[in-house]
Every structure is written in C-alpha cells, then in structure tokens.
Amino acid sequence: MTAQQLGIVVQGSLTQGLEVRLSGQVSVEELRVGQFLVVQGRRSRFFCLLTDVTLGTANPRILLNPPALEDSFLQEVLAGSGTFATLSVAPMLMILDDEQELRPVKTIPAHFSPVYEASERDFRAVFGWEDDPQRRNFAIGTPLDMAVPICLDLDRFVERSNGIFGKSGTGKSFLTRLLLSGIIRKQAAVNLIFDMHSEYGWEATREGKQLSTVKGLRQLFPRQVKIYTLDPESTQRRGVRDAQELYIGFDQIEVEDLALVQTELNLSEASLENAMILRNEFGKGWITRLLMMTNQEIQEFCETKMGSKASIMALQRKLTRLEQLKYLRNTCSKNYIGQILETLAAGQHVVIEFGSQANMLSYMLATNIIARRIHQAYVQQSEVFLQTKNPSDRPRQLVITIEEAHRFLEPATVKQTIFGTIAREMRKYFVTLLVVDQRPSGIDSEIMSQIGTRITALLNDEKDIEAIFTGVAGSQQLRSVLAKLDSKQQALVLGHAVPMPVVIQTRSYDEHFYGEMGDRDWEELPTPLLLEAAQAAKSDLGI
Template identity: 75%
Template structure:
C-alpha cells in the first residue's frame, strides 16, 4: 500500500516514468483490500487509465482476474545472456563449471547458444567438448537444468516481435508500464524476466544519454525512469549486486536518468554499498536488529533515529529520511480509499498535498524535540 501511494504520487507529479515489476499482481489493475468493507482496491491503471499500461507474462491469469487491455509479453532464449544465468545460479543449482561452459557455448554460437545447447544430443555434446575444450559432465548438467526454463510460459525459442522495444517505446512516450507475472511469480521466473528486461532497457538509456550529451538537444534528453523491484535483496545481495543490472544502476546514482525504487522487507540482506547509495528511505516499523542497522547505513545520528523507528505504530506510520526531506520526518500515511481516489484525480491535488506534507513535517519536528 505504501509503495502504491508513492508510485501514484510520482505519476501525478510527473516526476518520472515508471517501470514496475509487479511480482504479485498488486500494482496494475487492482489488489486485495485491508478494509473489511471492501474486497479490492484500485491499482494504478484504474487511477490513471490513460497513463498506465499493463504487460503480462501470464495472459491467462491476467484475463481470469478481469484485467482489460493488458499486452502480452514474451522473452526469447536469444535475449538471455550468461550474466542472467549467473544471477540464477542458486535457483537453477548451476555450478561455476556450468557457467564457464555456458561462456564457451556463447563464444561459439553467439546469441542462439541456449537453443543450440538444448537441441544437442549426448554424442554432439561429446564432440563439441572435445573440439572446444569443454567439460562434458558440466555441459550436460547445464543442458538438463536449463530445460526448467521451458516451464516458464513467457519463454519462446524465437520471437517475430520485439516486446522489450515496445515497452521502451511506451516509456519514451511517458506511459508508465506495469509488468505482471500472474502464476509465473516464482523467484526463478521473476528474477530472470526482471533482469533481462531491465538490462536491455538500461542499455537503451545509456545510448540515449550519450546521444543527448553529444547533441545538447533538449529533445534528445531521456525521460527520468524509475524502476520498481520487489524482493530487492534477491538482486542486490552482496554477491548478486556485483553482477546484476540492478547493482549497476544503484552504483551509477542516476547517471543515465535511471533510478530504483527498492521494495524489501529484509534490508539487512541488501549489499551495504547499495544501501549507502539509496538517496531517500521510507521505512515502516522493523523488529529485526540487523534490518534496523541496515536501514541507517551511512546515516549520521542513527542512534536517535533507531529510537524513533522503534516507536512507530505497526500500521500507517513511516520514517522518511534522505534527499527528499530536509530532516528525518515521521509521517502518518494516508488511507488508500475512496477519498484518495478522488483527490489523486483533482487538478489542485499537488497544492493540497504540499500543505499536508508541510504540516506533517512541523508535527514531526515538534515530536522529535527539534
């Protein structure tokens, strides 16, 4: 709910265009309500019908939930790189030897290396390893484990259409994109799709930024992009952060007009270097000491703030600190209800919101004795 409020504010303020990896289908069309008087709450597509587009990796699941006008999204084997599989080494139980053989295959077959590997017989693998100095056992293990990707509904051998290019085109036009996973919300599926799609979009943004810096033409300036990822520690733990595209983006500090909205319940599992790069942190009540310690990585006066965090209510209170506010502020988050729906569509909404934020800051300042 807090993440949806923030994203709605970003859209309403036109602060950035959003790419949201919606692991549990909670941001796009609708989500379960916490209010006993309502079963569902509106998603971003209902709040901003002309500005938000839903893409789905599981069209059947999306249709069953009554989502209208969702675009199908597929990924081809030739869009998956060895670096994507390195991220999934734990999920696929891939050894270092298997990844080394994946590099040999890529060097030989190029972008089509996965399709070629899956089509090889045992005899052909034997011959290939003898010629290219590969390891037969490791390559056969790699082939066997990559067959799990066939179970992902959105994977295809080849694609006649560039779906990721279609998403990039929507973002460049200021259309916010929510990618739903439906029944494909397991970690293997989520991590693979998020990494592949983000890597390609980031490459395009790097190219656009370099063109803009060369031309100095305002029309070439990329739109500010905010990428939202849930279960962020899966991409940003100390091992993964050094090899995933999300770790690269976090270290670049918006250098290429791309930033992250990191959503996670276990911040202690996120690499400390990445945590120190997060410009603004919005934190609800935490009970684990390691998580509390991680939230205040690199923050001056953290001991007093830990006391403040410990006193937060379990619902609808959050501590905001960092670039977005001149000082740490405790806020009471607004209900996600009919009044919010009406006010988010009000042309004068931003002025009313600014007044509420100012009042909250003054109240928090008083409570902290500052």
C-alpha cells in the same frame, strides 16, 4: 494561536542531542517518540525530533517513599519539581530569525531555551505545501499529532534511487502505490514497475477482516498506465482486458542472467564456465542449440572446444526448467522490449505483471533481462544528449520499481544484476530504482549507502534496523524512533527528498485519495530520441 510551551532546554550537545525538562503542567503521556518539536533559541529557531522520553526525580528519597495512589494532592505538589519528565530531542534543521533559509544544524540553543510543539506554520516552513507552484511536492502523510501534509520533493526523489522497507504486513505495497501515484500525477518521471504479485497494475486485495479491494494504477490513470503481462491467461482472469502480451526469447538470456538465478537452477560454477564456452561458440542462440544437442554432439563439442561433458550435460538438464516458463520462446518475432521503450518514450507508465509466473526463478530472470535492455537503450540516448545538449534529446527520467530487492542486490549477486549498476550510477543515465523489501540487511552495504530516500515502516530485526541507517548521521537517535512505530500506517521518512527525518501517519489509499488523484490529459510530447531508440532497438540491442 500561540503554540504550547512544553519545557526548557537544560543540557545537551551537538552530537548527542538536547535534554529538555518537561513542564509540570504538561502530561508526559501526551508526547510520542517521533514527534516534531521546535526550540526557540536567542538568534535561531531549531527544528527537532523527539527521540526518547524518561522520568526523573530531584531526590532519590522520593522513590523510597512514593506518594500513595489515592494521594493526588501530594502527587501534584511533587510534579514538575520533585518529579519530572525529560525529553531527548535531536536538532535537525535551524533557521536564523532574520532569514528564511533552512540550514543544517551547526550549533545548539542556550540553556533554558523554550521548547514548543511544532505549529502548522513550522511544518510548512520545513516540508512545504503540496500546491507549491515552484516544486513538485507530494503529500505522503501527516505528522502523528497534527493534520498537516508532509510532502516529498518528487524532483529530488526521482533523481536518486530510493527504498521502501518494512516487515511483512506493515503496508509496503500501499506506500509504494501512494508514491507511484504521486510520480504519475505530478509527472515527475515515468515508471517501469515489475509487479511480482499483481498488486500495482489492476485492483488488489486490502488486508483486514473484511475482504475488499483497492484500485490499481491502471484504474486510477487509465490513459497514462499500460499493463504488460508475462501470463495473459492469469491477467484476463483478473478482469484486465487490454493488457499487452510480453514474451522473451532464449536468445535474449545472457550467462550473467543465469548467474543471478544460479541457486534457483542449482548451477555449479563449472556449469557457468562451460556456458560461456557455448555462448562464445554458438552466439545468442546458444541455449536453444544446447537444449537440442544429443549426448554424442556434446561429446564431440567437448573434444574440440575443451569443454567439460559432465558440466555441459548437467547444464542442459537444468536449463530444461526454463521451458516451463510460459513467457520464454525459442525466438520472438515481435520486438516486445522495443514496444515497452516506445510506451515509456511517450510518457506512459508500464506495469509488468507476472501472474502465475511469480516464483523467484521466473521473476528474477525476466526482471533482469528486461531491465538490462531498457538500461542499455537509456545509456545510448543519454550519451547522445550529453553530446548535443539539446533539451529535446534528453531522456525522460525513469524509475524502475522492484520487489524482493535483496535478491538482486545482495553482496554475492549484485555484480550479476543490472540493478546494482543502476544504483551505483545514481542518475547519470536518467534511470533510478525504487526498491521494496522486508530485509534491507540482505542488500549490499555499498548499495544501501546510495539509497537517497528511505521510507521505513516497522522493523524488528536488529540487522535490518542497522542497515536502514547505513551512511546516516545521527542514526543512534533515530533507531529508537524506528523501533517505536506502530505496525500499520506509520513510517519514518529520511533522506534526499525531505529536509529532515520525520515520522508520518501515511496517507490513506481510499476513495478520497482516488478522487484527489484523478486522471488527466498527458500534455507533454514524447521524447524524440527515446522514440527513435525504441524503434531501432531491435537492430541496435539485438532484441
């Protein structure tokens, strides 16, 4: 079936895009910003994105005396000649007629080149097919006007850090569950998910007028996903019976971790400087020692170690808030983080639930501590692999998912978090991030420039929209596309894992999706080096 011709190219440029005159037989109301179009040049086929629609007239006098509303005959006579619609389209990819390889756009089609609706064949040529045996493709949704899968290349997706953005209520959690399910189903990587609001591990509430729930990853993949919890009582109340407890010792908290939650604890710079003095004197157990010190002992310590008594007493008073966090212990007899490493090394995915411990102090502190030690283990394992070049020593690719990402990656704190380091390293040590956030403008611009693939639902704030397009060529044309998204189940996908930007109707997370995912036997063997490192983590990393 031949695709419908929409119009012809009348003018344009490589940098500003093409202007297309719409045929009089085509209703402008049938077209949407974000639609995928194809321009057939004389030697090449151009794949384009519709970025704007405008109305025009051949003679301004028509507007001075427009046809009456009931005069349909005169309106039809003027349509296409006296009055017309113009499409602004941005060429994204091109393919030579005698080749099959997609190329970046380095030229534009000639005047009067015909413009068509994209066909199913065009979508498959650009975005591939989910059952492609050569790639780990995963269908994340469909185009706005056609039931054809739009696929992400998961191998390219996991090799860089990525982001899911959108204002509150646009379905970021559902998008995240979709992507994590795809990574698990296609075995593209292992996941470490910091589940702040208990939305990913077990069932979660679906937004809407009728109260309903959706399945979590543990229910979809019971043999491949394990839940660890920082609040066992809360997790049990939600019906999760086999979650693993997770505790953190005071001796695992570094001064850098406290710097991250400086605002939440109301710590001064002087308090942090004196915390370093205490850490240098008492070692890893400095917090436990500080909390037990009397005023007299603090006075004596300051006299000998040149500390500030007022600052240390203020630090002691404010750190007593840590004793209220359920998951913190003076010391931990069990190597919990080593256990997580063993789980990841075995090819299983880890969801860490916070339950009632989901305030920002608790979430930021635990997430930073755990991720830092996991990253340290991966650095050690990666260095051995680079030395031996033995494929069996290669660590599994790890994707760490964090919510409220701007809290960890804002310019003032990004150097105190392990996540800034991971984002800048890209895949050097086989660890990348999946950041979920409603305020991308709060993320450091350098970090945003490292985000490989950006999946963005509706955003209204101009600063947030500007942040999304940090380091993206042709961003001005795409800004109008993003601003016109619906508030539910639509997203703009651009970056490393897709050949060109595309607007999608996101895949439904429902019973049909559950059936398509299904559980499967985990066929790969554990990575020997990761298992060894996990077993030795207690001595090597001090955990």
